[in-house]
Amino acid sequence: MPCKSCGSVNQKKFSAEMGIHFPELKDIDKPVVWVFPEIVVCLDCGTAEFAVPQAELRELAKGDATEAR
Numbered sequence: 256m257p258c259k260s261c262g263s264v265n266q267k268k269f270s271a272e273m274g275i276h277f278p279e280l281k282d283i284d285k286p287v288v289w290v291f292p293e294i295v296v297c298l299d300c301g302t303a304e305f306a307v308p309q310a311e312l313r314e315l316a317k318g319d320a321t322e323a324r
């Protein structure tokens with residue numbers, strides 16, 4: 256599948272670890288949600304794509320719900 260940004264097929268899969276913060280929260284005690292996705296990086300323009308796994312996705316959704324309170 257070509258890159259959505261530049262159309263290049265020069266893409267490579269990597270495994271990554273990523274700590275997702277809730278930018279709207281100034282509270283630094285708010286835990287980071289760690290995800291370990293497989294990412295696809297476009298080697299021409301640098302666009303990276305990945306899907307957050309279901310379990311971590313729920314964590315992110317929960318964080319939003321807490322913030323909306």
Ligand SMILES: [Zn+2]
Pocket residue numbers: 258259260261262263297298299300301302
């Ligand atoms: Zn690209």
